[in-house]
Structures are given as C-alpha cells and as structure tokens.
Amino acid sequence: TIQRPNSEQLYDEALQHIVGGVNSPSRSYKAVGGGAPVFMKRGEGAYFWDVDDNRYIDYLAAYGPIITGHAHPHITEAIVRAAQNGTLYGTPTELEIVLARMLKQAIPSLDKVRFVNSGTEAVMTTIRVARAYTKRSKIIKFAGCYHGHSDLVLVAAGSGPSTLGIPDSAGVPASIANEVITVPFNDLAALKAALDRWGDDTAAVMVEPIVGNFGMVMPHEGFLEGLCSLTREAGALVIYDEVISAFRFHYGAAQTYAAFPDRQAIEPDLTALGKIIGGGLPIGAYGGRRAIMEQVAPLGPAYQAGTMAGNPASISAGIACLELLQEPGIYDRMDALAAKLAAGLQAAAKQNGIPLTINQIRGSFSAHFCDHPITNYEESQDTDGELFGKFFKLMLDQGINLAPSKYEAWFMTTAHTEADIDATINAANYAFSRL
Ligand code: PMP
Numbered sequence: 001t002i003q004r005p006n007s008e009q010l011y012d013e014a015l016q017h018i019v020g021g022v023n024s025p026s027r028s029y030k031a032v033g034g035g036a037p038v039f040m041k042r043g044e045g046a047y048f049w050d051v052d053d054n055r056y057i058d059y060l061a062a063y064g065p066i067i068t069g070h071a072h073p074h075i076t077e078a079i080v081r082a083a084q085n086g087t088l089y090g091t092p093t094e095l096e097i098v099l100a101r102m103l104k105q106a107i108p109s110l111d112k113v114r115f116v117n118s119g120t121e122a123v124m125t126t127i128r129v130a131r132a133y134t135k136r137s138k139i140i141k142f143a144g145c146y147h148g149h150s151d152l153v154l155v156a157a158g159s160g161p162s163t164l165g166i167p168d169s170a171g172v173p174a175s176i177a178n179e180v181i182t183v184p185f186n187d188l189a190a191l192k193a194a195l196d197r198w199g200d201d202t203a204a205v206m207v208e209p210i211v212g213n214f215g216m217v218m219p220h221e222g223f224l225e226g227l228c229s230l231t232r233e234a235g236a237l238v239i240y241d242e243v244i245s246a247f248r249f250h251y252g253a254a255q256t257y258a259a260f261p262d263r264q265a266i267e268p269d270l271t272a273l274g275k276i277i278g279g280g281l282p283i284g285a286y287g288g289r290r291a292i293m294e295q296v297a298p299l300g301p302a303y304q305a306g307t308m309a310g311n312p313a314s315i316s317a318g319i320a321c322l323e324l325l326q327e328p329g330i331y332d333r334m335d336a337l338a339a340k341l342a343a344g345l346q347a348a349a350k351q352n353g354i355p356l357t358i359n360q361i362r363g364s365f366s367a368h369f370c371d372h373p374i375t376n377y378e379e380s381q382d383t384d385g386e387l388f389g390k391f392f393k394l395m396l397d398q399g400i401n402l403a404p405s406k407y408e409a410w411f412m413t414t415a416h417t418e419a420d421i422d423a424t425i426n427a428a429n430y431a432f433s434r435l
Helices: 005-017 073-084 094-106 119-134 188-201 223-233 312-325 330-351 377-381 385-396 418-433
Strands: 040-044 047-050 055-058 112-116 138-142 180-183 202-207 237-241 270-274 284-288 357-361 364-368
Touching: 055 418, 073 312, 094 112, 094 284, 094 312, 112 119, 119 202, 119 237, 119 270, 119 284, 138 188, 180 188, 188 202, 188 223, 202 223, 223 237, 312 330, 330 357, 330 364, 330 418, 385 418
Parallel strands: 138 180, 138 202, 202 237, 237 270
Antiparallel strands: 040 047, 047 055, 112 284, 270 284, 357 364
C-alpha cells in the first residue's frame, strides 16, 4: 500500500500554523476516522500526485468545480492570458459581459446577474435581495441543504417537522436563527404547514433544486412545482441555490434540466451560482428577475459590493470552462462513465454483502452505506459512517481520491477514461472484500 510520510510531516507542520491544519473543515479526515489528510502537489486531468509522488484517480473534483479535469490547457491558457493583462482592475471589463451573457443564455430566468467571489456570498446576497424586495425577514430552507457559511443558512440542518431554527454553529445568534424555518426536503405538506404559520413574514424559500449536500437527491415529481406555487401564494420569493447543480448535469442549470419539462412552473425568482462557472478559480454569481435584481446597489437600496468581484482571472477561467462544456456529447460521456462506475460499485458491494445505495444523476452520484433509498436528509443520517471511513481509506491506499464524507458525491470529469473506471471498480472490489 501507499506510504505518505511527507503528507504526515506537512500535516504536523500545518497544525501549528493553520487552524486544524486545513482551510476548510471538509478537508480534514475527522469524519473518516482521523489521520493526516493527503497533501497534493499537482493535478492533471483525472489525476492527482501527492507530496510523496503517489498518483490518485480523483473523484473529488474540488467539491465540484473541476468538471473538465485538473489543469485543462484551455482554462490554463485563459488564466495566463488574464494574469498577463493584470489580475485585478477595480473597473468593469468586457469579459464580465461575455460570461454574464453565457449564463443568461443557458439559464433564462437570469434577467440580470452580479458576480461575487464564492457560493456563500452569492447565497447570502440572494437572501438580502429577497428581504429588500419583499420587506419581510424570514427564510424557509430544507434540512441538510448546505448553502454556504453565512449566519442565516447555518441554521438547523437538523431533522424533524417544520421548526424554528437552532444554530448549527457557535456564533450564530439565536435572533438570527429565529428568522429561519427548516422543513424536510421533498415534503410539500411540511412546507405548506410552515407557510401557513409563517408565510406572511417569509421573504423567500431557499432550496437546492437538485440536492448535492446529503447525497445526490432528485426532487420528487411535482415537488418543485408545488414549492414554487405555495411560495408565490404566500407572496414570498423562490431562491434556487444552484452552486453545485448549474452546469453539472447538462449545459444549463437544474431549473433548465430535461427532467423538469414544465420549465415555467419551476422557474425561481433568484438563483445563486458558483463552482463550475469559475472553471476552478474563486467565483460566485447571483441573478434573477429584473425587478428584483434592480433592488441591488447602485440601482436600489440593497447593498452588495466586492473588491475581487468579477476579477479577470476568475471570469476568464469561467468563460473557458463553459466553452469546453459546449462540446456536443460531453455530458453524455460523463453520464456513461458514472453509470458504469455506479453499476460496478453496486455489483462489487453486493458480492461482498455490503449494503450500498447509489443515487446517480448524470455524471455524479452519491454512494451511501445503507439499504434504503435516500430522498431527504433524515434518511441520509443513518448511513454507516464508520464503514464509509474504512472504505475511504482502503480506496485512498489504492490511489483513489474521494471526498472524506459519507454522503459527498463522486464527480466524473471530462478527463476520466474507461480505464480509470475499471481501475476504480477493481479497487472497490478489494476494499469491499476487506470491510
Ligand atoms: N451552496 C451549495 C449548494 C454548495 O454546495 C456550496 C459549497 N459546497 C455553497 C453554496 C457554498 O459555496 P462556497 O464554498 O463557494 O462558498
């Protein structure tokens, strides 16, 4: 098996200088039994090399953005060109218009957009804009949907029927948590009950239209339609957090996905974007209906700004990434690879008597160690984290890099090959046999 003395040494050093040794808690191996996370030094295509020169096939894809593989030359060229012309201007650029047009073309609900620097910022601002527009304060969200780390949405990932929020993080005041109501995903009755009770005070209902944060989970048939109509009846806005879902399943967003034929019935008022639209550099964006977006400064009273927003490197990388994703058949190829890998994992698990539930949506899937379907957060909670932790390490030791989380997705990229998939299935076979 793979040895990683250099990663271990760097982790010891990192712990002395960087809190927890990592710059995002999801990178720590706490959830998979601890130990030094692997320190990578280079990525190319579907592969990573760590500081001990071990090679890994990567399915983390940096939690989603790296859909064309690491260091794609077309994106790298765009970034180099941008850097050579100056990395930050603090003035408008023509590039921003190009990317804004591409987003609007792919996602017609975006009359106007604004670029920011992260998904967190994008979501946070949609909430401010919704509150400014409706002059109401409460937000309804769904248990287990992650919307970044701003105060309002770090509330009550917890279970249960519609409840007022309990903060998920120290430092979120109870007064803010009181503005958030959490209901189970895929449960229109619970949403209706929450709106019956708090609808007059509700500025917006926020949802990942296709969930990426407690597994890959599709909305039940009619869920988004019902969500939109109930929300509008209450005079509130519909906000879609498409930070993961946009450009993940096809060239467009969940709201324009073929699985939802009545597009008008599910169209949101505001959308938050991030990840893929920056081609691997920091980015976020939000947008929506003209009258709502015109609440934003300098046109309206809702303030939002950003020194780094719309920086030429991020915008150029985003344009280059979306250009690549326009290649015909590119999403079908990722879909086929994911289907092959999912089937291989499922067969290998079965052969070894391991319960495994796979939710595949096009080129991504989640694999839960449990024997029942996953359609909401509650159901995802009793999947076997200990078993996953062992599986994770057995895969890592065979050169397969997954997210260290029992319900994070496996992401295909345009760089993965059939041979990578075969190698991964072989590794999984061995890992399952050792569990
Ligand atoms: N929304 C969703 C659906 C996400 O998955 C994430 C990040 N995983 C965010 C928002 C936050 O994005 P960022 O990490 O860029 O702030």
